[in-house]
Amino acid sequence: MAVLVGCSPRSGATSKPAESDSTTYKEAFPLQYSSLQGERIDEKGLKKGHSINILRDICEAPLARDRNGDILYNEDGTVNAASYEYDEKTKRYVLPELSDQQLKEMALFTGCLSCKTSKFNDLYEKQGASAFGSVYNADAKSVVDGEYFDCGMCHSGSPSAGNVSANLMYFKALGEGFAEGLDPKTAVCGQCHNSYDYRSSIKTEGDLQKFRPYRYGTDMESLFKANYEDGVNFNVDKETGIATCTMVHPIVELFQNSPMAKLGVTCVSCHMPKTTDQESGSTYTNHFAANNPLESEDSLKYCLTCHENQGIGSTDEMKSFVQQKASGLAAAHADLKAKTDSFLSALETAIKSEAKDSATLDQARELYAKATWFERCINTQPTITVGNTVAMSDSAALVAAGNAACDEGMALLS
Ligand code: HEC
Ligand code: HEC
Ligand code: HEC
Ligand code: HEC
Numbered sequence: 001m002a003v004l005v006g007c008s009p010r011s012g013a014t015s016k017p018a019e020s021d022s023t024t025y026k027e028a029f030p031l032q033y034s035s036l037q038g039e040r041i042d043e044k045g046l047k048k049g050h051s052i053n054i055l056r057d058i059c060e061a062p063l064a065r066d067r068n069g070d071i072l073y074n075e076d077g078t079v080n081a082a083s084y085e086y087d088e089k090t091k092r093y094v095l096p097e098l099s100d101q102q103l104k105e106m107a108l109f110t111g112c113l114s115c116k117t118s119k120f121n122d123l124y125e126k127q128g129a130s131a132f133g134s135v136y137n138a139d140a141k142s143v144v145d146g147e148y149f150d151c152g153m154c155h156s157g158s159p160s161a162g163n164v165s166a167n168l169m170y171f172k173a174l175g176e177g178f179a180e181g182l183d184p185k186t187a188v189c190g191q192c193h194n195s196y197d198y199r200s201s202i203k204t205e206g207d208l209q210k211f212r213p214y215r216y217g218t219d220m221e222s223l224f225k226a227n228y229e230d231g232v233n234f235n236v237d238k239e240t241g242i243a244t245c246t247m248v249h250p251i252v253e254l255f256q257n258s259p260m261a262k263l264g265v266t267c268v269s270c271h272m273p274k275t276t277d278q279e280s281g282s283t284y285t286n287h288f289a290a291n292n293p294l295e296s297e298d299s300l301k302y303c304l305t306c307h308e309n310q311g312i313g314s315t316d317e318m319k320s321f322v323q324q325k326a327s328g329l330a331a332a333h334a335d336l337k338a339k340t341d342s343f344l345s346a347l348e349t350a351i352k353s354e355a356k357d358s359a360t361l362d363q364a365r366e367l368y369a370k371a372t373w374f375e376r377c378i379n380t381q382p383t384i385t386v387g388n389t390v391a392m393s394d395s396a397a398l399v400a401a402g403n404a405a406c407d408e409g410m411a412l413l414s
Contacts, residue, residue, distance in 0.1 A: 019152060019157060020147070020153070020155075021145075022149075022150045023147070024151075025158070025159055028158075029159060032285065035284075035288045036050060036051075036149065036287035036288065036289075037052065038050075038287075038290070039051050040290075042385075044383070046383055049288070050290045051149070056146070058116065059112045059113060059116055059136065059148065060108070062106055062108070064079065064080040067107060067200040068107075068109075068112075068197065068200045069107045069111050069112040073381070073383055076382070077383040100135050103135035108135060109132070109134065109136060109200075110131050110134050110140050111131070111132040111199035111200070112199075113136070113140075113144060114132065114168065114170040114199060115171070115191065115192035116149065117147055117148050118147075118150055119145070119150070120168065120169070121167070121168065121169050123140060124169055128205060129203060129204050129205050129207060129208050132199050132202040133203060153166075153168055154166070154167065155167075161285070164185065166179045166187035166190065168192070170199075172191075173208050174198060174208070175213075175214065176215070178214050178218055179191065183264075185268035186252065186256070188268070189268070190255075193249050193267075194249070194250060194252045195227070195233065195247055195249070201232065213226050213227065218253055219253075219257055220254065220257070220373070220374070220377055224369075227373075228366065233247040240347075241351075241365060242344070242348070242351075242365055242368060242369075243365065243372075244368075244369070244372045245376045248380060248381040249380050249381050252267075254380075254393035254394075255393065258391075258393050259394065263306075267289075268285075270303070271299070272285050272287060272288075272289050273299045286298065293391075294319045294322055300315035304318055307321070322390065322391055325387075325390045326385075326387035326388050326390045328387075329387040329389075329399075330386045332378075332395075332399045333379060333399070336374070336375055336406070339402075339403065339406045340372055342410075343368055343406045343409055344368065347364055347409070350413045356413065363412060364409045367405045367412070370401075370405040371406045373402075374398050374402030377393070377402075378393075378399070
């Protein structure tokens with residue numbers, strides 16, 4: 001029987017020392033590791049978190065997916081299983097062994113990993129740009145080795161406060177310096193919570209160089225222009241040629257234009273507060289970044305360092321203040337949605353009746369696309385409650401821009 005020397009069961013004989021692995025640093029930094037595995041149930045009853053278990057399901061589960069390999073959520077945030085077995089004993093879904101052909105049909109691509117683990121960087125080194133479109137089979141799984149949301153995504157080498165940076169290649173490759181220009185404590189989150197919808201279009205190194213979403217600027221108006229031109233983040237109706245925005249979570253782009261970003265607040269300031277371990281009394285950075293800051297006393301106390309000036313006296317009051325702002329935004333969003341729906345009917349009628357020349361109709365199509373774009377900037381994904389980006393965006397400007405696009409378009413058609 002052959003004996004492999006120097007090969008642990010976790011890493012293949014050819015893999016280099018695991019610089020980024022959570023398992024490597026789990027024991028040295030137990031508080032950071034265990035907080036990173038935090039999970040919670042949100043107001044819609046959905047499980048949220050960056051834990052290895054949640055991210056594994058997102059990348060590996062045989063669920064209905066779009067061309068990028070992203071899970072397709074229903075309006076209410078639920079998902080549709082393509083094929084599944086549930087093990088009552090372990091309370092986990094048992095994933096069937098799928099052939100490469102089946103993986104392809106299900107759109108289970110390694111591109112999904114480009115914003116889930118730094119192991120994607122290793123796959124990219126091996127496979128080049130085709131790593132975005134190849135199937136997530138056993139070979140690729142052995143490279144990832146269960147290291148979802150690993151330390152190496154945000155730390156270079158042994159984790160410390162001094163080596164925080166965005167390390168995932170996808171965000172940086174298309175970003176033209178955008179990532180590098182952000183505060184590292186915003187960039188680390190932005191490497192996944194961004195507007196990118198290019199994965200299924202990247203087949204070659206040339207594509208990686210060609211796509212430049214920020215070529216007109218990083219504000220939402222400029223980003224719209226680039227996305228509309230590139231034909232990403234829109235679903236085009238074949239019959240009418242009407243494009244409707246399908247973008248999800250452009251959080252980092254929304255955030256940099258928000259009032260609080262301009263004051264130097266970062267994603268980490270609100271989502272990863274410093275906390276004290278009850279047992280040892282030591283202070284550390286809470287790595288449960290997917291927590292809702294409104295459910296964290298540490299986060300709410302941080303808000304008060306500024307908001308006390310507005311007469312907000314307690315963490316409970318701070319929570320109510322945000323919830324009130326969020327309901328206001330949800331109401332404004334409902335109005336905007338109703339307006340885009342009327343715009344759509346008017347546009348469909350105008351296209352069918354050929355009452356306007358084709359240049360005018362194209363202009364109206366673009367304005368409709370823009371209106372739905374700003375609608376999606378507020379309603380960022382089916383799994384969230386509308387309005388809860390209020391602390392992270394200049395929401396008044398988004399509402400105004402969406403309404404302006406509707407008004408301008410309706411005027412063209414009248
Ligand atoms: C490797 C990609 C990645 C990085 C980096 C990342 N996230 Fe996430 N985040 C995700 C994914 C994927 C989910 C969805 C998981 C789920 O369904 O709960 C998520 C979920 C969340 C949620 C819960 C969303 C909800 O619907 O309620 C919050 C909040 C969040 N992330 C904040 C952050 C912050 C803050 C940072 C930076 C410190 C960060 N994330 C870094 C990928 C990432
Ligand atoms: C999503 C990005 C992200 C990931 C992933 C991440 N960290 Fe961190 N880490 C941070 C940030 C941000 C800080 C705080 C930096 C600061 O305060 O200036 C930090 C700080 C630390 C520190 C310094 C001490 C402290 O608590 O502030 C340690 C140790 C640490 N992380 C360990 C880990 C370990 C271990 C892992 C993997 C299990 C990990 N981190 C994964 C973002 C991350
Ligand atoms: C000023 C504090 C603050 C900052 C800065 C901040 N957030 Fe949030 N974030 C919140 C609050 C508060 C909520 C929950 C609001 C609610 O539930 O009504 C939230 C919710 C979220 C959610 C879930 C909602 C959604 O639309 O998906 C995600 C994801 C998220 N934040 C990511 C980020 C990222 C990424 C950054 C940086 C680009 C960031 N946040 C910066 C306070 C902040
Ligand atoms: C560095 C100071 C500072 C911190 C820390 C801070 N804020 Fe703010 N925040 C402000 C200021 C200033 C404004 C008002 C900006 C304006 O009205 O132009 C504001 C506005 C807001 C708004 C209203 C946004 C709108 O569109 O009306 C919300 C919601 C909010 N903050 C939530 C939070 C939450 C939640 C936290 C903590 C997790 C927090 N803030 C932490 C300074 C801060």
